[in-house]
Structures are given as C-alpha cells and as structure tokens.
Amino acid sequence: MAMEIKKTANPDCGCDPYLLSLVETAQGQQPMAKQSGRSMGLLLASITGGAAIALSVVCFPFVSPALRRVVLPYVPASTQQVENVMKALSKSNNGGKRLIDLGSGDGRIVLAAGQRGFQSHGVELNTVLVLYSKLAAWRQRIKNATFSRQDLFKVDYTKYNKIVIFGVEEMMPELEALFEKSLTSSSQIIACRFPLPNWKPSHVIGEGIDTVWVYEV
Secondary structure: OHHHHHHHOOOOOOOOHHHHHHHHHHHHHHHHHHHHHHHHHHHHHHHHHHHHHHHHHHHHHHHHHHHOOOOOOOOOOOHHHHHHHHHHHHOOOOOOOEEEEEOOOOOHHHHHHHHOOOEEEEEEOOHHHHHHHHHHHHHOOOOOEEEEEOOHHHOOHHHOOEEEEEOOHHHHHHHHHHHHHHOOOOOEEEEEOOOOOOOOOOEEEOOHHHOEEEEEO
C-alpha cells in the first residue's frame, strides 16, 4: 500500500504522499458526483413534466369549453330549480314527451324528466360531466335518459318538443334567433336563470335565481 502512494506522489513537491493520495481520490470522485447530479436533475424534470401533463389531461375537459365562442359555465341546478322545471313541463299545452336539456351539466334535469316518463336527452361539452351523467342514469336505471357530448348550436331541434336551457345572459339573443329558425310548431322552451330577450313568456314560475320562463311556440 505504501509503494502505491509513493508512485502517485511527486517526489519533488515536498508534500505528504498520503495527503496527495486523498486529493487524487477526491478529484476522481468529482466526475461521479457531477454525473449523479445530472441524473437527479433529469429525474426531477421527468417527474415535473409528467405531473404537468397529467394535470393538463384532467383539467382540459373543464377548460376547453371556455375556448369556444359561447361559454356555458357549469353551475348545478338547485333542488328548487329542478322542481320549477318539472312544474313547467306538467303545465305544457302540448303533450310531447321528447325533451332536450342544453348544457346538461351533471344531468339532474334530464334524469328528473326521465323519471317522469319523458324521452330526455342532455347535450354537454364537458366530457367528464357527460360520463358522470351516463353513470348516474345507469345507476338509477333510467333508460330513457341519454347524454352526448355536443355543441348546442349544432343540435337538430326538430327531434324535440321540450327544450330546457340554463343559459348565460350574453348567449340568449343568439339562442332566440336559433330557435326562430329551427323549432317546429307545438314546442315548449323553458329558460332558466335568464329569459329570452324579445319573446313574451306564456307564464313564469318561481323567483330570483330559481325563476323559469316558459315559452309556447
């Protein structure tokens, strides 16, 4: 062992051969430490990137509707709102049973209508909410309540005679124009939270945020 130390030491420097051997050992370990640091950095970067991608996948269904021309936020209908909509359906002048809920959210209007014998369908842009609604219909065994991911401006309204909309104020004029072009006679529109701007409702049920405006076409 002593012979190896003497070989690595410089006899002309006057330094302790043992100290020189420690310095050389430390210098040899520096590249290994740098390599270990790089590996740790890559690992942390991979974990951070993976977490960011996972978060994006989870959040995208909630964010993507906001990228469209009309934002229909998810605000669950209250129990009173659901009751008011059901009252409006029971007071309809036509006996139609084909209902569509525009922006159906978690599906509670569609499910309640389905339980009352309506062939009810909900359209919603949020994929997570569509899947949740389908699961709720399956668990409650409501076979006449269905859901799809669809833009409400691309719906064939001739298939329905009951239309429920929980809209925002900014979109109601555009919806009104759409209904004028698309609806057939003997249709009923139930607007919740905000009325259609130019049409006169046949009757109004409830008050405050639970108000529903009923239009007979």
